[in-house]
Amino acid sequence: MGDRRLDQPLILYLHGFTSGPQSKKAQALARRMAQRGLAERTAVRFRPLVYSSIAALIVSGLYRIISTPGHSPRYHALLGVKLLLAAHVFAVSALIVKKDSPRRTRLMTGAAISGFAIIAIASYLRRIF
Numbered sequence: 056m057g058d059r060r061l062d063q064p065l066i067l068y069l070h071g072f073t074s075g076p077q078s079k080k081a082q083a084l085a086r087r088m089a090q091r092g093l094a095e096r097t098a099v100r101f102r103p104l105v106y107s108s109i110a111a112l113i114v115s116g117l118y119r120i121i122s123t124p125g126h127s128p129r130y131h132a133l134l135g136v137k138l139l140l141a142a143h144v145f146a147v148s149a150l151i152v153k154k155d156s157p158r159r160t161r162l163m164t165g166a167a168i169s170g171f172a173i174i175a176i177a178s179y180l181r182r183i184f
């Protein structure tokens with residue numbers, strides 16, 4: 056981290072065993088981040104990464120579908136569920152990096168849940184044809 060500019064914020068958040076989003080520490084950090092506009096700045100920085108990741112996942116996923124034909128109906132049904140969940144993750148990710156996006160934390164939780172489900176389905180798809 057030698058070239059990190061000193062005027063850039065660095066947050067080291069040590070998560071306690073019993074602390075949660077409603078804890079004093081988390082609330083104080085959220086207030087401080089809001090005062091400094093950190094959530095907005097972080098969202099703006101992540102925007103290009105989010106859009107290029109979506110494009111890369113669509114291109115590589117379509118390539119994979121086209122290059123391996125002949126799958127079973129069960130495979131296609133599960134792939135359809137995975138694609139719907141992926142569409143949910145993409146839409147929510149675009150909303151998260153939008154300017155002044157309300158309910159960012161809630162949206163991120165939804166995207167994470169769908170993301171885990173997608174990975175579970177993808178690993179099952181590898182085993183069936």
Ligand code: HEM
Nearest residue numbers: 112113116117119120138141144170173174177178180181
């Ligand atoms: C949030 C978005 C997505 C995530 C997190 C995700 C994740 C994954 C993972 C972890 C794999 C297993 C990779 C491997 O076998 O090494 C996979 C496979 C695959 N993905 Fe995705 N994916 C996403 C979106 C998409 C999209 C948009 C498409 C299609 C347009 C797609 C199509 C596929 C296909 C066809 C496979 C191969 C399944 C098989 O093994 O037969 N994925 N994905």
